[in-house]
Amino acid sequence: MNFDELIEEELEQLDDKLEEAKKRIQVSHDGSKKKVASRKTQRKRGRKTRGMTAAARSKAAKKAAKTRSKDSSGQKKAQRKRKKAMKLRRRKGL
Numbered sequence: 001m002n003f004d005e006l007i008e009e010e011l012e013q014l015d016d017k018l019e020e021a022k023k024r025i026q027v028s029h030d031g032s033k034k035k036v037a038s039r040k041t042q043r044k045r046g047r048k049t050r051g052m053t054a055a056a057r058s059k060a061a062k063k064a065a066k067t068r069s070k071d072s073s074g075q076k077k078a079q080r081k082r083k084k085a086m087k088l089r090r091r092k093g094l
Helices: 003-022 039-044 054-070 072-092
Strands: 024-027 033-036
Touching: none
Parallel strands: none
Antiparallel strands: 024 033
């Protein structure tokens, strides 16, 4: 092993220790303990921390997609803003 590999390995070990330190102990009603990362960390990793079931989330997403497709006035407004911005950019030479 050369010096760079040793440093890389050392940094990985430190990262693991830091990650372990970020976890907190959660105690359930029956007294069992488990280590849990903070909600902020879990959110960064894309885990669901609370809220709806997967089925309810997908149902809400479908409804939102339908609503977005029906929102023609919102799309028209966005198109006007886009055109205005592009005109401004052309005038400035960007």
